Amino acid sequence: MDPVGVISFTLIILIVVGGIYTYVSSTLIPIHADPSRETQARRQINHVAVEGLGESAEGIDIIFVHGLGSNPDTTWTARTLTSHRVNWVTELLPNDLKPAPNDLKPDLRPHTRLYFFNYDTDWRRAALKIELKDVAADLLSELIKLAQDSTHHGLSRPRRSFILVAHSFGGLVVKKAVAEAPDDVLDSVRGVVCLGTPHSGVKSAWISKLIAQSWWLLGANAAIFDELRHGSLYLREIQRSYRRATKIRKLRTFNFFEQRPTRFAPFYSEILVPEADATYGDPDDETTNMGMPTDHSGLNKFASNRSPGYDKIRLALVDILGSVVTEMRTNARSRHVVPETLNDQNISCVQLLGPSASQISIGPMSTDEAVQLLSSTIGLSDCKAEAQHPLEHIAGQMGGLPLALDIAGTIIRNSIMDGAVVAAIQRYADDYRDHRDEMLKSEEFRGLHHSRQTVWTAWNSAFAAIGGLSSDHGFLSLTLLSFMAFFAPSGVQSRIFEIASMDLADHDLGDNESCDGASDDSQLWYRTILKNENGSWDRYWYSQTTAILCRFHLLQKAPHDPETFVMHDLIRWRAQQGAMNIPVGPSVYVEFIVAVCRQIGKDPGLRFSLGSMDFSGPESASHTQQHDADRSDFA
The missing domain is CATH 1.20.5 (Single alpha-helices involved in coiled-coils or other helix-helix interfaces)
Incomplete structure (x- = not known):
């Protein structure tokens, strides 16, 4: 040729x-980047909402971690003979966590939440150039967030524990994350379940690497198989670190290994991760090795609760869950709960009880919770439809404050005549609308209610404790509380104080006629809080006083803005009546608003929010002055 x-x-x-x-x-x-193949698990950590699971604040989060080149949608899903897809995590496991009818064991469902951890290790096309340590770092970051979300002040450990269930490569990710976890997260991990995890590596990893190298034009990631090389020093170090961490805390580990070969071709099959590589050499009391009559891909897929191996995994999870729930109940019996509010009595309780004291914060109730409390106190076994609206109205007026709701329910219960419950509820709502101050201050019902407090006296201990601080801290804090009571319920931004401080550098408080009635103490407070040094607001005393008020739960930071402070409606009412007899006259409030208006009139770049209005630049200044007495925006 x-x-x-x-x-x-x-x-x-x-x-x-x-x-x-x-x-x-x-x-x-x-290709993982193909939208049609995109996993439903959009985030790295995805909570699985299943009815009946996770209703308790304390309990266990089970986090499922898939393997190499997979995703949460397919890893835990099997096909039945009729081609129906079954995800055993969401469809089988929840029902199997409840005890048998005559079983005295606790129901594990209220304490259990399910999560999928999602990461991209599709190595075949357009693959990310990531390594095992990168995925482990992402998992650890999510565990830290979950631990922080579940940790409560005063508890020695988070209220929720973790169980990590991982398939194949995912088990290495879990071990790496656990080995590097800080103590507070590590204390939360109570068990690890590994399904076919190659602790010693994969003997056939070189074949997968060779295939990946032949697909280099497609962007395959061949380097990731270097980490799976059998007997690699990297995997040995992960194993040593993991064993050190788990031995100290007696963390339970279950290793499941396949007993059937995986078919790779019509005439070729082998066990991908044999027992020797999927287990530890010398199991101790905290490590259990168990075989399953399935191949590697069947370790994590079950079409029914009768599928081979499913019951073994279920029993392993129930074993860990049961021990955690039993421990929780034991601790609960020996735990003393102390309100988080900072006063001498509660501080003494915490110091006396030591580790057995758990401090809790009791915040406002939701509308549904408030209506339920009112109904229970009144004696309504079932809230009637005609009573729902007035009860919701009363709950709104009370701002969800448990003490106020309980007292209101007591008064209503004792005013019921001839069984006319709805009429008594409506009568209380009308009286509260017309005579709120008198009703909240009244002590006539003390003999009817188990509490010796009224809404008027509820914060006296907090006021007294703050007043007992050093003269500067106590006086400035209570005066700031009285001053903030003038503002709208939507909150007060720290920014408005900074703007007012700019004006104080140019105008003295006494320069304005509206402040002629301001007391010397009020003027001293005003100058201290708004102190301006060389054109910059010295916010030391503002930060100190707001921190004190927040510690005593008289102020709260807005959920998504730490520089905005909000006050409960009934605390505002009590402060307006005079907190520890330190009133701030309206004249100081008016001068404050005028000072702010002067500054935003001078500087177009200044901007802040107050109530439902946004202020910025000269055009808004006249609008501000026009509305500075509007009660819809200024209390």
């Missing part, structure tokens, strides 16, 4: 091979 023919034949062969390669890669090799 002449040279031209050889070259032509070679080109034809290359074109044919390239065409076949392109067709196979585009049709048989999925």
Whole structure:
């Protein structure tokens, strides 16, 4: 054959091979970036909402971690004989956590929450160039967030524990994350369940790497298989670190290994991760190794609760869950609960009780909770439809404050005549609307109610404790509370104090006629809180006093804005009546608003929010002055 023919034949062969390669890669090799193949698990950590699970604040979070080149949608899903897809995590496990009818064991469902951890290790096409340590760092970050969300002040450990269930490569990710976890997270991890995890590596990893290298034009990630090389020092170090961490805390570990070979071709099959690689050499009391009559891909897929191996995994999870719930109940019996409010009595209780004291914060109730409390106190076994609206109205007027709601329910219960419950509820709502101050201050019902407190006296201990601080801290804090009571319920931004301080540098408080009635103490407080040094607000005393008021739960930071402070409606009412007899006259409030208006009139760049209005620039200044007495925006 002449040279031209050889070259032509070679080109034809290359074109044919390239065409076949392109067709196979585009049709048989999925690309993770393809929207049609995108997993439903959008975030890295995804809570699985299942009815009846996780209703208790304390309990266990089970986090499922998939393996290499997979995702949460497919890893835990099996096909039945009728091609129906079954996700055993969400469809089988929740029902199997409840005890049998005559079983005295606790119901584990209220204490259990389910999560999927999602990460991208699809190594075949357009793969991310990531390593095991990168995925482990992401998992650890999510565990830290979950631990922080479940930790409560005064508790020695978070209220929720973790169980990590991982398939294959996911088990290595879990071990790496646990080995590097800080103590507070590590204390929360109570069990690890590994399904076919290659603790010593995979003997056939070189084949997968060779395939990945042949797909380099598709962007395959061959480097990730270097970490799975059998007997690698990297995996040995992960194992040593993990064992050190788990031995100290007696963390339970279950290793499940496959007993059937995986078929890779019509005439070739082998056990991908044999027992020797999927287990530890010398199991101790905290490590359990168990075989399952399935191949590698069947370790994590179960079509029914009768599928081979499912019951073993279920029993392992129930074993860990049961021990945690039993421990929780034991601790609960020996735990003393102390309100988080900072006063001498509560501080003494915490110091006396030591580790057995758990401090809790009791915040406002939701509308549904408030209506339920009112109904229970009144004696309504079932809230009637005609009573629902007035009860919701009363709950709103009380701002969800438990003490006020309980007292209101007591008064209503004792005013019921001839069984006319709805009429008594409506009568209380009308009286509260017309005579709120008298009703909240009244002490006539003390003999009817188990509490010796009234809404009027509820915060006296807090006021007294703050007043007992050093003269500067106590006086400035209570005066700030009285001053903030003038503002709208939507909150007060720290920014408005900074703007007012700019004006104080140019105008003294006494320069304005509206402040002629301001007391010397009020003027001293005003100058101290708004002190301006060289054109910059010295916010030391503002920060000190707001921190004190927040510690005593008289102020709260807005949920999504730590520089905005809000006050409960009834605390505002009590402060307006005079907190520890330190009133701030309206004249100081008016001068404050005028000072702010002067500054935003001078500087177009200034901006702040007050109530439902946004203020910025000269055009808003006149609008501000026009509305500074509007009660819809200024209390």
